[in-house]
Amino acid sequence: MTQKPTLDVRDLRTYFFTKGGVAKAVDGITFSIAPGKVLGLVGESGSGKTVTGFSILGLVDQPGRVVGGEILYRGEDLNKVSAERMRELRGVNISMIFQDPMMTLNPVLRIDTQMIEAIRAHEKVSKEIARQRARDALGQVGIASPDERLRAYPHQFSGGMRQRVAIAIALLNKPDLIVADEPTTALDVTIQGQILYEVQKLCSQTGTALIWITHDLSVVAGLADQICVMYAGKIVESGEVNAVLDNPMHPYTHGLITSVPSKNKRGAPLSQIPGMAPSLLSLPKGCAFAPRCKWSNSNCQEQPDIRLAPQNRRLLCHNPIEYNNDNIRQETS
Amino acid sequence: MTATDQDLTEGNKQDAQEFEGLQTPFKRFLSDFCESKLAVLGFLVIVGIVLLAIFAPLLTPTDPYDLTSVTILDSRLAPGEKMMSGTVAYLGTDGAGRDMVSAMIYGLRISLGVGIGSGIIAMLIGISFGLLSAYAGGRIDALFMRIVDIQLSFPAILVALVLLVTLGKGVDKTLIALVVVQWAYYARTIRGTALVERRREYIESAVCLGLSKNRIMFRHLLPNCIAPMIVVGTMQVAHAISLEATLSFLGLGMPQTEPSLGRLISNGFEYILSGKYWISVFPGLALLVTIVSINLVGDRLRDVLNPRLQK
Amino acid sequence: MSVFIIRRLLQSGVVVIIMSFIVFSGVFLIGDPVEILVSDDADQEEREEMIKSMGLDKPFLVQYGIFVSKALKGNLGESFVFNEPALLLILDRMPATMELAVVSLMIAIIFGIPLGVWAGLKPDSWASKSIMTGSILGFSLPTFWVGIMMILLFAVMLGWLPSTGRGDVQVILGMPLSIFSWDGFSHVLMPAVNLALFKLSMVIRLARAGTREVLHQDYIKFAKAKGLQESRIILVHVMKNILIPVVTVLGLEFGGLVAFSVVTETVFAWPGMGKLLIDSIGLLDRPIIVAYLMIIVFLFVFINLVVDILYSILDPRVRLQDVKS
Numbered sequence: 021m022t023q024k025p026t027l028d029v030r031d032l033r034t035y036f037f038t039k040g041g042v043a044k045a046v047d048g049i050t051f052s053i054a055p056g057k058v059l060g061l062v063g064e065s066g067s068g069k070t071v072t073g074f075s076i077l078g079l080v081d082q083p084g085r086v087v088g089g090e091i092l093y094r095g096e097d098l099n100k101v102s103a104e105r106m107r108e109l110r111g112v113n114i115s116m117i118f119q120d121p122m123m124t125l126n127p128v129l130r131i132d133t134q135m136i137e138a139i140r141a142h143e144k145v146s147k148e149i150a151r152q153r154a155r156d157a158l159g160q161v162g163i164a165s166p167d168e169r170l171r172a173y174p175h176q177f178s179g180g181m182r183q184r185v186a187i188a189i190a191l192l193n194k195p196d197l198i199v200a201d202e203p204t205t206a207l208d209v210t211i212q213g214q215i216l217y218e219v220q221k222l223c224s225q226t227g228t229a230l231i232w233i234t235h236d237l238s239v240v241a242g243l244a245d246q247i248c249v250m251y252a253g254k255i256v257e258s259g260e261v262n263a264v265l266d267n268p269m270h271p272y273t274h275g276l277i278t279s280v281p282s283k284n285k286r287g288a289p290l291s292q293i294p295g296m297a298p299s300l301l302s303l304p305k306g307c308a309f310a311p312r313c314k315w316s317n318s319n320c321q322e323q324p325d326i327r328l329a330p331q332n333r334r335l336l337c338h339n340p341i342e343y344n345n346d347n348i349r350q351e352t353s
Numbered sequence: 354m355t356a357t358d359q360d361l362t363e364g365n366k367q368d369a370q371e372f373e374g375l376q377t378p379f380k381r382f383l384s385d386f387c388e389s390k391l392a393v394l395g396f397l398v399i400v401g402i403v404l405l406a407i408f409a410p411l412l413t414p415t416d417p418y419d420l421t422s423v424t425i426l427d428s429r430l431a432p433g434e435k436m437m438s439g440t441v442a443y444l445g446t447d448g449a450g451r452d453m454v455s456a457m458i459y460g461l462r463i464s465l466g467v468g469i470g471s472g473i474i475a476m477l478i479g480i481s482f483g484l485l486s487a488y489a490g491g492r493i494d495a496l497f498m499r500i501v502d503i504q505l506s507f508p509a510i511l512v513a514l515v516l517l518v519t520l521g522k523g524v525d526k527t528l529i530a531l532v533v534v535q536w537a538y539y540a541r542t543i544r545g546t547a548l549v550e551r552r553r554e555y556i557e558s559a560v561c562l563g564l565s566k567n568r569i570m571f572r573h574l575l576p577n578c579i580a581p582m583i584v585v586g587t588m589q590v591a592h593a594i595s596l597e598a599t600l601s602f603l604g605l606g607m608p609q610t611e612p613s614l615g616r617l618i619s620n621g622f623e624y625i626l627s628g629k630y631w632i633s634v635f636p637g638l639a640l641l642v643t644i645v646s647i648n649l650v651g652d653r654l655r656d657v658l659n660p661r662l663q664k
Numbered sequence: 665m666s667v668f669i670i671r672r673l674l675q676s677g678v679v680v681i682i683m684s685f686i687v688f689s690g691v692f693l694i695g696d697p698v699e700i701l702v703s704d705d706a707d708q709e710e711r712e713e714m715i716k717s718m719g720l721d722k723p724f725l726v727q728y729g730i731f732v733s734k735a736l737k738g739n740l741g742e743s744f745v746f747n748e749p750a751l752l753l754i755l756d757r758m759p760a761t762m763e764l765a766v767v768s769l770m771i772a773i774i775f776g777i778p779l780g781v782w783a784g785l786k787p788d789s790w791a792s793k794s795i796m797t798g799s800i801l802g803f804s805l806p807t808f809w810v811g812i813m814m815i816l817l818f819a820v821m822l823g824w825l826p827s828t829g830r831g832d833v834q835v836i837l838g839m840p841l842s843i844f845s846w847d848g849f850s851h852v853l854m855p856a857v858n859l860a861l862f863k864l865s866m867v868i869r870l871a872r873a874g875t876r877e878v879l880h881q882d883y884i885k886f887a888k889a890k891g892l893q894e895s896r897i898i899l900v901h902v903m904k905n906i907l908i909p910v911v912t913v914l915g916l917e918f919g920g921l922v923a924f925s926v927v928t929e930t931v932f933a934w935p936g937m938g939k940l941l942i943d944s945i946g947l948l949d950r951p952i953i954v955a956y957l958m959i960i961v962f963l964f965v966f967i968n969l970v971v972d973i974l975y976s977i978l979d980p981r982v983r984l985q986d987v988k989s
Contacts, residue, residue: 126901
């Protein structure tokens with residue numbers, strides 16, 4: 021950790037004030053990301069990972085609100101800046117790629133309109149120069165005949181192409197930080213691979229930090245440097261990606277990994293995590309994962325504190341899995 | 354919508370269902386409806402108006418249709434003045450010397466009667482054609498819906514105007530015109546709902562059980578189409594009342610001898626330039642309160658019964 | 665695209681033919697115009713001459729045939745009362761009605777869209793709530809009564825605006841128009857607002873519903889993530905999306921405005937074709953009633969056609985489908 025982090029999130033809390041009560045979608049999460057690095061934010065749907073992304077960009081919709089913590093972008097707390105400053109940062113310094121490419125482009129505006137406006141919202145450049153840059157950006161993400169494509173409407177593109185356009189838009193102003201919210205989930209596997217490859221290439225070339233939100237551990241394994249595993253609004257385990265995936269210490273991480281089919285385990289029954297993700301409105305007291313955890317005990321009735329583990333790992337568990345030389349958990353009876 | 358938002362609303366629904374599971378559907382409907390105070394107020398006003406209309410002869414100070422007691426000497430008295438008979442005309446008198454309060458209550462009676470009556474008849478006709486259309490499908494469906502389309506592409510006022518020009522004046526004729534204007538809305542709504550419901554499993558299972566077509570249509574399909582019917586019905590009654598008033602104002606529709614609210618306003622229009630406002634203003638207010646109340650209730654019903662219902 | 669237009673044209677033709685028959689047979693049943701036109705002391709011979717000269721002695725279908733063949737040549741019969749071609753009489757009154765309808769439409773759009781978008785953007789503010797309550801009122805208020813109340817308030821009590829008539833008329837591009845002089849404008853203002861009220865409420869509701877729906881779309885959030893100014897998001901991203909349904913509905917409703925001007929014109933004695941219709945109904949002047957209705961039928965069919973085509977231009981998705989088909 022020699023480089024100053026691009027983004028340093030400390031104890032971020034984003035709550036939704038609904039009729040049914042307060043839902044703590046993000047409840048005190050801490051992580052940071054250095055320039056050029058990729059952080060994988062993993063969790064089931066409803067774990068708060070998308071809300072984390074929106075919190076960083078200040079785009080949490082009513083009835084949600086960031087209620088606490090700091091989001092330090094190059095030392096500047098994004099929770100405290102004015103709406104206008106936040107707008108200046110969005111799209112230029114921090115940009116976002118959304119989950120569903122079919123929904124992210126405005127159906128009634130042409131691609132060039134949507135790209136040029138993204139440039140001209142931040143820089144006073146002529147339309148011609150902006151168009152030139154838009155064209156280059158499309159070429160950059162591997163779209164053929166960009167001139168023609170610029171004049172098209174979104175519905176004339178396939179899903180993969182639209183996501184490329186969305187990525188091109190996110191890259192237009194050369195941001196330092198990109199928040200990518202499951203950008204490949206809705207796409208075919210082959211296209212997913214291409215996009216992953218291109219994003220990775222672009223980030224390492226430009227030194228852009230990337231937060232990759234996903235529920236797909238295999239994507240994170242291939243792409244990320246750091247990993248944060250979220251469960252019910254909290255980061256339950258984080259650390260260097262290989263360390264965490266090879267030796268998961270939190271039971272939830274362990275469960276996630278063992279429920280992924282892989283060729284090494286072919287023939288062996290897939291294990292699954294019993295039960296369902298809890299409703300954020302009625303979280304169990306103490307550790308939220310305890311009801312589904314086969315190692316839970318009476319300690320788990322209390323909220324665990326963050327624990328530091330070797331290799332710079334952080335952990336939120338009373339009974340972390342410990343490993344001996346055989347990489348097998350010692351079952352304590 | 355983000356994944357989390359969805360989960361949140363899912364959670365809400367679950368909670369809400371658990372809570373509502375303890376209630377009957379009607380109670381749930383009632384409590385939903387009562388959430389809007391305006392709608393409740395509207396409903397109470399409607400009840401009041403209907404009672405007023407039903408018991409008009411008992412409640413009015415004079416009988417506006419009794420030609421022996423109505424005298425031209427009383428004409429255009431300002432509100433609060435005393436009539437020849439000694440009765441105080443709290444809202445004044447009209448050009449013929451009728452007490453406005455009495456004339457309005459009787460007028461309301463006619464307006465409501467024509468509005469609700471035409472609504473019910475149109476609903477029956479519309480339901481029959483709509484259900485038949487949905488159930489028969491094919492050419493019959495295409496023919497009926499083409500007729501409905503063409504009729505609905507012309508504004509109601511114009512259709513009613515043409516009809517009344519042809520038919521002449523009278524309560525029965527006004528009723529016919531209003532029914533013709535409205536039936537198509539019902540037919541279209543019920544056909545749309547029925548088409549959706551028809552594909553549901555319970556209809557398929559009824560068909561599998563070998564039930565007769567009539568039984569399926571009226572015992573199975575119809576009850577499931579009632580919610581949208583109620584909503585369209587409320588809105589249509591308000592519309593019919595307003596339309597009848599407009600037609601009467603244009604000199605069509607109700608005859609002079611049985612003045613509806615529209616006709617009363619129209620009568621007062623002659624005197625408006627001389628500042629005798631009450632003859633037009635008060636019947637208009639009565640009309641307004643009636644229609645607004647019905648619309649408030651209808652608006653709320655639409656939200657409560659079927660949030661997806663398109664206008 | 666052209667296949668689409670030709671199909672729509674054929675459909676429209678069929679509608680016009682059907683409606684002409686319905687209108688003609690409907691109006692054919694109206695009273696007996698001879699009673700009104702022939703003076704009481706006329707003898708039998710005079711009466712019969714009158715009936716013959718108006719073609720009323722022929723069977724219904726023959727009369728209809730004559731009507732159609734004449735109509736195809738642009739002759740919709742002669743007014744019994746004015747002894748002038750009915751079509752000319754109506755066309756003479758048409759600019760006044762059109763002016764009224766267009767001004768009303770403008771009022772509905774210019775005030776309705778911003779109010780509706782505002783109510784959609786800030787649904788919980790008191791301003792939005794009053795806008796929405798106002799729109800329920802706009803739906804509920806019977807137009808003619810509001811017209812009377814406006815006359816009472818602005819003409820009789822306050823004396824700000826003239827109560828009836830059209831005022832000064834200037835001929836602009838061959839059309840007599842009122843709005844370009846103060847006197848004319850003051851005359852057109854009240855009837856236009858009166859006629860607009862209903863449509864205004866409708867535009868407000870459509871714009872509000874559209875805004876609320878569009879605001880929740882991902883592309884709006886993406887536009888925000890791009891760092892666009894709020895104004896650009898609302899004026900371009902939201903507006904362009906809600907304009908499609910609003911324009912469609914308004915286009916279809918323009919015919920409704922023309923038809924409903926019958927009421928407004930009667931209240932404000934506005935010399936348009938709606939008032940002519942009501943007068944003609946009173947006088948049993950059949951040819952004028954038939955001609956008016958035929959013109960309205962044409963207008964509606966034409967509007968439906970134009971809206972369909974406009975819609976395909978405005979919404980790129982529809983355009984593509986047409987290219988494919």
